[in-house]
Amino acid sequence: MVAVSRRIFLGGAAVASLGGGTGLFRGARLRERAKTVYATALDAPTEPMQIYHLGHSLVGRDMPAMLEQMAGEDHGYHSQTGWGTSLRDHWEPDVPIKGFDRENDHAQHRPARSAIGSGRYDAVVLTEMVEIADAIRYHDSAEYLGRWAKLAKAANPDCRVYLYETWHHTDDGNGWLTRIDRDLDKYWRNKVLYPALEAADVPIYLIPAGQVMAAFVRAMDAEGGIGGIISLHDLFTRDDKGRPDTIHFNDQGAYLVALTHYATLYHKDPRGLPHQLNRADGTPAATPSAEAARLMQEVVWDVVRAHPDTGVAA
Numbered sequence: 001m002v003a004v005s006r007r008i009f010l011g012g013a014a015v016a017s018l019g020g021g022t023g024l025f026r027g028a029r030l031r032e033r034a035k036t037v038y039a040t041a042l043d044a045p046t047e048p049m050q051i052y053h054l055g056h057s058l059v060g061r062d063m064p065a066m067l068e069q070m071a072g073e074d075h076g077y078h079s080q081t082g083w084g085t086s087l088r089d090h091w092e093p094d095v096p097i098k099g100f101d102r103e104n105d106h107a108q109h110r111p112a113r114s115a116i117g118s119g120r121y122d123a124v125v126l127t128e129m130v131e132i133a134d135a136i137r138y139h140d141s142a143e144y145l146g147r148w149a150k151l152a153k154a155a156n157p158d159c160r161v162y163l164y165e166t167w168h169h170t171d172d173g174n175g176w177l178t179r180i181d182r183d184l185d186k187y188w189r190n191k192v193l194y195p196a197l198e199a200a201d202v203p204i205y206l207i208p209a210g211q212v213m214a215a216f217v218r219a220m221d222a223e224g225g226i227g228g229i230i231s232l233h234d235l236f237t238r239d240d241k242g243r244p245d246t247i248h249f250n251d252q253g254a255y256l257v258a259l260t261h262y263a264t265l266y267h268k269d270p271r272g273l274p275h276q277l278n279r280a281d282g283t284p285a286a287t288p289s290a291e292a293a294r295l296m297q298e299v300v301w302d303v304v305r306a307h308p309d310t311g312v313a314a
Helices: 025-037 062-071 089-093 112-116 132-137 142-154 176-200 210-221 252-268 292-306
Strands: 050-055 076-081 123-127 160-165 205-208 236-238 245-250
Touching: 025 176, 025 292, 050 062, 050 112, 062 076, 062 205, 076 112, 076 142, 112 142, 112 160, 123 142, 123 176, 142 160, 142 176, 160 176, 160 210, 160 236, 160 252, 176 205, 176 210, 205 210, 205 252, 210 292, 245 252, 245 292, 252 292
Parallel strands: 050 076, 050 123, 123 160, 160 205
Antiparallel strands: 236 245
16 A cells, blocks of 8 residues: 655645634634534444435536445435536526536436435535636525525435535646645635535535545655556546546546545545446446555545544544
């Protein structure tokens, strides 16, 4: 197993960081409330979970299917996705969801409002659109995160609600790693998660996939590449001319994100999980080599335990 120091890969979004923000009174009050919410870790689930995934292509079909294979028999899931769809657009019945028919043409789709409102899920994972700053500015991100959370908890008081932190385009002019480090507090916590905690008055936890992506890239760079992965672009798809996509993960990236969901939802160390998995259609995925998978698993477990708002004990 590759030994990697946390000091190498945790980066700017440091351990147990619940601070930052504007310094205004409301911001300080929200952060203090968040510290109270996350002061005690959740109990680890004792049985396989039923999960609902709401979002877009950074959920996709294959990542939840990989999570199901990691979790094992009796884990189940349903989903609703669209093309770049915000939480607001999923909520509002009069707003068309781009790509709805195409993206939800599979057996795991269930309409979001009725599914989450049914109370059948142990956890609901909510995914905001990219770019997060635009979601906040134009799509009332905190408001709609709170609405979905209240719906889930009203239907099932034992349901756990999560916000899936994603990432930015790899060609972001401010720097991909810089933005992931900065925006965890600036946007995800202080402008989305913490205000939604107050508005909904229910706990909402974090799946820190963006942090894991950044941490793995740093760890991989420190090793000079590992198991055929030599740059962050090896986690993302490419077009037919070999040019890297700037936002959508490939099978290796989907595997890393599925590991992050597994560790957060189940409170389990992912080290030792299989690295050869299938896509949602049953075909073999081009998942990481055993060497790269071991590093991914180690990074995921360290990052998930480093942030109190995952609900996983340090």
